[in-house]
Amino acid sequence: MRVPDLLEAADGLAHSRLSEKRYGHTLRVAETAVSLAEAHGTDPHRARLAGLLHDAAREMSQQDLLRTAERWHLPVDDFERDRPVLLHGPVAAGLARRELGVEEEAVLGAVRAHTTGEPGMDDLSLLLYVADKIEPGRDYPGIEGLRELAHRDLHAATARILRSTRDHNRNRGRPTHPRSRKALEWLEGTT
């Protein structure tokens, strides 16, 4: 598929599967991903595509996510079995491949990784992960500083988000996915 057609198809897929509210979030993530791609010299088309696709599976039921992941033989760990909502990244990547024929591993990997992060993320994965948390519809203490940091240093911005997620979970007595902990260790080792 030509790039404009693929972007349109990705937009259509998101629109057809999501509420207006989450579709709005999707469009803002795509715009933010493009702006981060431009700031960091990454391909803006891929960034837009990954942004449009990232939450395509977010409104499937937990049961449906788990069943679909199993049917498609996606890896599912115990943590995800307990919290299948985390599978909405990998399942969205599966939808992109099956329904739109997206084969670009960088795009699929970014979509897959946006829920937990993972060690060794490339720039596209980092910027999608960050765009999801800083799109203009988000508002929480420190977001302005995070937006500024994201345009300067993607690794540092991702580490900041992973650290606050871990602390937030810890304060509520909730565990953090081991992949997120490994992603943070990796980032702390690279900065």
Ligand SMILES: [Fe+2]
């Ligand atoms: Fe998501």
Ligand SMILES: [Fe+2]
């Ligand atoms: Fe999202």
